[in-house]
Amino acid sequence: MKRGILTAAAGVAASALLLSACTPPGGGGNEGDGGGGGEVSVMWNQPFYSMNNNTSATNNVTNANVVYMMNDAFKYYDENLELQDNTSFGTVEQVSEDPLKVKYTYSDNAKWSDGTPVDAADLVLAWAARSGNFNTTEDAKRDDEGAVEDAGGDVFFDAAEPGLALIKDFPEISEDGKEITFEYSKPYADWEVNLTVGDSGMPAHIVAKNAIDTEDPEEAKKAVLDAIESKDKGQLAKIAEFWNTGFNMTSMPENEDLLVGSGPMKMTDFSEGQYLTLEARDDYEGDRKPKMSKITIRYNEDPMAAVQALENGEVQLINPQSTADVLQAVEGIDGVENKTADGATYEHVDLTFDNNGPFDPASYGGDEEKAKQVREAFLMSIPRGKIVNDIVKPLNDQAEIRESFTQVPGSPDYDKVVEASGIKNTYGEGNVEEAKKMLEEAGVDEAPKVRLLYAKGNARREQEFQLIKEAADQAGFEVIDNASETWSEELGSGEYDASLFGWQSTSTAVTESDANFRTGGQNNFGGFSNDEVDKLYDELQTETDPARQAEILGEVEKVLVDEGFGITLFQFPEIVAHSDQLQNVKPMTVSPTMFWNFWEWEM
Template sequence: MNKRYLGVGAGVAAAALVLSACTPPGSDGGEAAGGSDGPSVLNVGWNEPFRSMNTETVNGNAVANSNLTYMMNDNFKHYDGNLELVDGTLGTVEQVSEDPLQVKYTFADTATWSDGTPVDAADIVLHWAAKSTNFNTESDEDVAEDRDEESGDLAEQSEGDVYFDSASPGAGLIKDFPEISEDGKSVTFEYSKPFADWELELGFGADGVGLPSHIVAKKALGIDDPQEAKQAILDAFENKDNEALSKIANTWNTGFNFTSLPDDEDLLIHNGPYKMTGFAEGQNLTLEKDEAYTGPTDPKIDQVVVRYNEDPMAGVQGIENGELDIIQPQATADVLSASEAIDGVEVIAEDGGTYEHVDLTFDNGGPFDPETYGGDEEKAKLVRQAFLKTLPRQQILDTIIKPLNDEAVLRDSYTMFPGSPMYDGITGGNGLAEEYPGSDAEGAKALLEEAGVESPKVRVLYGASNERRAQQFTLIKEQAEAAGFEIIEDGDDNWGTRLGDGTYDASLFGWQSTNTGVTESDANFRTGQQNNYGGYSNEKVDGLYDELQVETDEGRQEEILTEIESTLVDDAFGVTLFQHPGLTIYRDRLQNVSSITVTPTMFWNYWEWEVS
């Protein structure tokens, strides 16, 4: 057994020393392993089942989905092992004008959906328009109660009402219908303002260009001919035809969600090298190389079987008995020691792209909501500050994380991970470490007395079956109750579908970074954005994000982010805890494995995986 380790704070620069600087897909295809012995098969263990081909909706925005859509679809841009942005195989993207900002996407001749339909303008226009919110006639508040409590799916909107269940600030800056070439192979988008992260906005990573527009139109509008269907999509957005857009939005929102292999093969259409051929609900999912694929990416493994189990130790057992070849389980001391003891197994231990945090709810009539105190903003803030002061940040790190990595440090930034270029500057100025060092029961008592609030009840939501979070909750409860809070346990395995529903006061979970862009955190903290589950709203923060979107100077970007984070600290938004320790555990029959700190983590170079 060999073990490689990247310490906390090593960051991207150190990753360049140990992760192979691999080429983009298609540059060195090679022959599939297996040869005369039959097809090569790789068994992957994962904790959460797939549920949607659309990773842009609130429900579909999950790593369990995007890891696999990344393997089933090509893209314009993706990250290499050093987190450098490199060209994908779907086509080319270029900035053709700086003022105004114009970005041109040109599809490769090989870009084809698996049913033989070209990937072209209609697909990326649908992708942009759905993400932009520019075509919505219904607000987030209008549809807030229209979600299924268990699945998280949005209910179908009434005829003529348009609501795409997504939001992307960058896409929203593209106000006008784009310029499309006569053959539909090139599309030029013009931004209403400069946008720092334009390369990450459309055609990037796991999303590619999203859903096949001709299939969306077929389901929504009843048009069978692919080219007529594509044109109907373009016409609906260009003419702002709300009757058609309402149907398109309803299909786009939920029509590609499924938890077992669908009978309707249209839902499985893709443009990448792998196709889904099997899916037993809650058990396993199978991807196979698609012989009809026309692009240049040539994976060396014929079949990838993903087996689902939430128990990390079950994954280790699967590695030991040969049922699994690679896993990336939640890291615990038991998982690490058990995997290190298995012969013929490699372990990569490094900082993951997920960070743990506690967020508070501002708009649910609970202890942190000003409306609870007759609109008294200051009183509500004092209660929030008191609760955050009790959180045992260092104790959680020392007790739960340092047994895995004795160099682990607290994460003191809402937007940057330890070791990233802006981290030291931001944490030196945001005040989080000074204001909320943790375990300050006496300081919290004083704030509650100042507020004149006795024994506030706080409902804490977390994943019930997550052992590490259960341990964290126990430590949080002990400290908070010592300060005078009444802590109500709200452990729920369906916690993900409840985020934002107002039934809890504090939430304990992790954010997985999807890219390295400076505007990525916009969705977490801006008023009304997709990931702002606690109803936080501050006009100053919104204005700073407006400025950040158009700022290209890195020094000024750091200043803006520092100011945003200082405001979050002043408002007692919540606190960050630690960067998740990451473990990639695999049998040594598998070669060319590495992981990056953003989605799709260990899947980033799937085309280079080989089995012997």
């Protein structure tokens, strides 16, 4: 079974975690001078755990937030979801259309925090690691947290980005290593966001130093480039092993190499499960110089604890999971600005196809049709309308059921894709009596037991679970509470039959959903496999006509509906609340959400 969390195309929202039990130093907000003297504290719901947020086990919003502040990148999204150039770090340009060639050029200001220039070795390592093109095995052993434990001497980078897989050949590199030109094997619609958004990849010289004992930075970079160019299995296996897990941490690491970044902030304190402190770098030469000297992120899963901390002045910015009680509490605090809107995350239920459970054909002697009928009956029982009416509408009286796996409600292609998929006509708002008939027609001998995984301690998910269980049990299922504090680490384990969580977008790329539904995709935790879907995503990668792109996604979603992949529920209502002394907070609807312009924050 495949284990992991998320790809760069999605994020986990509102995960469970240990309650905060202490206050970090400098926890309160001091009045800043607008020039690097201010401090701000933020509360988040899940502790940070890796500087490399590109593996299947670590690609989580909580990691992405910190990595974003500690690293520069070629591009970033603003609050209007417009892609902005970060030219102080470098530039990206298409230099040929047929074949597609893209050139990345680093500026002289692009440097790691230890003074080493950012250059070709770092970008080539990012491509090699995240493309999957250099892996010599897919059978790596994982630990209980989903991290790669042993690849048996083979090369296994724990990542797979389909767009990067289209780059087959080693790139052209300028003599000074500042210009890198990749050639694609076929056209690719989202080339502009490949290797450009979010972060600058892992520092190749640090990876080599720790993986293959190469101390000198320049020699280390050359060793990485040589290993990739020659496809040196022995060296690449060591590099991949460290790349996969070497940057994981739950507190301040003894090895300071792990904290080397290319961006304006550096980590100075990290108390396990409690808080993480970032401070502005004096030697940062890029354009994103922060006005705040210190940003501390406190961790607590309880949304009401976040509200209380904001009211008490312990933190100045929160993004708690929204419920009617939370909204009412926030609105009752003086001196607080509240921004409420639909967020980038949407709630959904996915089913597991390959664990010998109630939705796996193997449980019925390989009878695909019977397993599909059971899946459809369970999905029909889910009271989507009641969930939205009881849980979401108190926060947003205009809330509706989200009817698409790939499109945000209100986006240009939403209605087209929904119509093509047939999801509304198939499942409507949920129907217990119809689900009961469907299950009877499937002819199962006894009530199918469905273990439903979700975040333990998450108030809204607990409410959703109760509504789902009540309805599904009436339809003839036995729904088992499989809530877990470490639910995100258990995705893909096969130790559950259905999962309830949220996807959060990290870009506007048309191929963003590829890894969710493709066979073996990094986000395809339930083992869903369909040749037609795989072929459609192959076509989508090279399709540049927006009209045809929408048609392809409509066709993908029709297969998902017809095969009983899962069901969509609602778009998250988001609450971003902050002290009115904290200026320039501008939430946006893709990761890193409210952190995207942290350098503009000031007290």
